[in-house]
């Protein structure tokens with residue numbers, strides 16, 4: 001009787017050759033590869049207590065203050081979710097290119113997404129928070145933790161400004177294209 005279906009003993013020297021490895025090189029054009037957890041993508045519902053790279057690579061003081069705010073908000077029934085934190089340069093480039101496609105030009109896109117190389121998300125100094133109940137709570141109480149809204153058109157975007165603990169948050173810019181820190 002033939003032993004069909006049994007795994008044959010294989011001589012390693014005769015096994016099928018593996019496909020050639022893709023050589024490392026300059027950054028590839030946008031693909032799904034720039035949008036992994038390693039690039040700062042966060043799963044839905046992430047909180048500042050999670051350990052994804054997008055959270056671990058935040059500025060440590062920002063993370064500490066956001067944890068304090070998250071605990072205090074939670075005590076009054078408000079959950080704070082982190083939709084975006086630290087992002088790799090590749091991820092920021094991808095987001096900007098998508099915004100260019102959506103808004104029609106680089107200038108129009110820059111009102112919504114910081115140009116690659118300028119985003120404070122790339123240095124881990126900003127977080128995009130939600131849901132709107134959390135944004136509302138932080139608009140009222142965030143200054144106590146140095147957490148400030150920076151742009152009128154992005155109420156969910158918060159950065160750490162420890163002067164705000166004493167002096168309150170400064171007036172937000174209209175949008176990122178109005179922010180002198182982001183001019184290239």
Ligand SMILES: [Zn+2]
Pocket residue numbers: 121126127128154156157158
């Ligand atoms: Zn942001």
